[in-house]
Amino acid sequence: MILAVQHQFEFWRHIGQVGGYFHQYKGFSSLSPEDATWPSKIFNLEEQHIQGLKESVTKYQLAKSLAVEENVGIEELLKVQGLTQTSSVEAMTMHMKEEPKYAGSSDIEKVRDVLGAQTFARIASEAFRYTIYEGTISPLIQSDKIQLFLGKHKGDYVSCGIVFQDSNGDSGLHMIGAKKEYRGLGLGKKMTEHLLSIALRNDSEYIHLVASKLGAPIYKKLGFQHQGNLKSYTI
Known part of the structure; x- marks a missing residue:
């Protein structure tokens, strides 16, 4: 696989x-x-x-x-x-040893409490256009493998992202998104680079993600390489 x-x-x-x-x-x-x-x-x-x-x-x-x-x-x-x-x-996968270092952003904060989980759920719902409930997000705060983040723009929370470290020690970037009215401002790239900085702290050699056709070219510029496709089917 x-x-x-x-x-x-x-x-x-x-x-x-x-x-x-x-x-x-x-x-x-x-x-x-x-x-x-x-x-x-x-x-x-x-x-x-x-x-x-x-x-x-x-x-x-x-x-x-x-x-x-x-x-x-x-x-x-x-x-x-x-x-x-x-x-x-x-x-897509990136081999971190072949890529430059990434710095975190002061505009991005780690989610640590229920209020942050509520905000994450709201922003993610707006970014991905389907409902994500706070009750689904809140339990993730307690996991030692998952870190959730919120990004600010002019003082308001407008973007989100997740880092998950798997049993191989690899990190994955998940649910990177921004509210529709804030797209085109480079917030997705900023969140991605912040998550990559977290992956470096995890000492992960490989970083994984799945990307839409629109997002894939952006991730390729950052150093991610196409490995195959994950397809969805409905019954």
Whole structure:
């Protein structure tokens, strides 16, 4: 499995375990937060369990969104079972020893309390245009593997980002976004560079992320390299 995808799956598993909504079934993993759209997801699907997936989703009342590493054979089996592709993002990795050092920003603060979690949830919801609940974010503050950050612009919190350190010691950058009216000001790049500085403090040799087609060129300029694609299907 591509390291960036493996990292993403571990991130999902960890936030589900911290929040109490991770479930391991025979042949796949699932995140099923109560009354929440994010991060509802099925992932880590084993090929031999594709045929019974739809029945399992109905039986256990699981999310209908499935994430898989790009694989022609598996994707053809998914289509035969009636699943439809909804999106594709690039799995990207940077080797930190080959890249320059990054400095943190005084305009970016670490989330340390419930009020910060509420602010993070609000900004992330506006940035990504789907609801992210404070109740999903708050438990993450207690994790020693996750750090959440909020960025300011002229005194107001307008951007967000997460660093997660996995079991390999690699760091991943997640949920980098800014409120719509503040895009184009370089706030996403500033947040990314701040998160990279945190990854350096983690002594991570490899940094991972997944990026949309619009975001990928920006990350490539920073030194991230394309490793493959992570695709989403719906049942």
